[in-house]
Every structure is written in structure tokens, then in C-alpha cells.
Amino acid sequence: MSTEKKRASRNSNQKICNQDEPSHHEMWELMQSIKSDTESAINKLDAMEAKITVLETQ
Secondary structure, rough: OOOHHHHHHHHHHHHHHHOOOOOOHHHHHHHHHHHHHHHHHHHHHHHHHHHHHHHOOO
């Protein structure tokens, strides 16, 4: 394969790979969603822990 064909093939593969990668903004949105879900789960666990404590003291 000629050098030019190899370079063209490599460039084409890089473009395909780059299209599959999420953008910085998409990654930021995903991280915000994960943060929100995590905070929600922690709040639910805190509420459950409080209920258990109340039940244990009865």
C-alpha cells in the first residue's frame, strides 16, 4: 500500500473514532446527571437510616 493510501486510511479511521467519542459538553452533562443521581441516592439512604434509628429506639 502506498504511503498516501495508508495516510488516507489512517485519517479516515481517526475521523470515525472521533465521531464515536462524546463531546466535552456531553461528558459534562453525563457527569452532572451522575452527580445528581448520586446525591439523590445518598439522601434516600440517609432517610432510610433515620427511619431505622427511630425503629430501633422504639
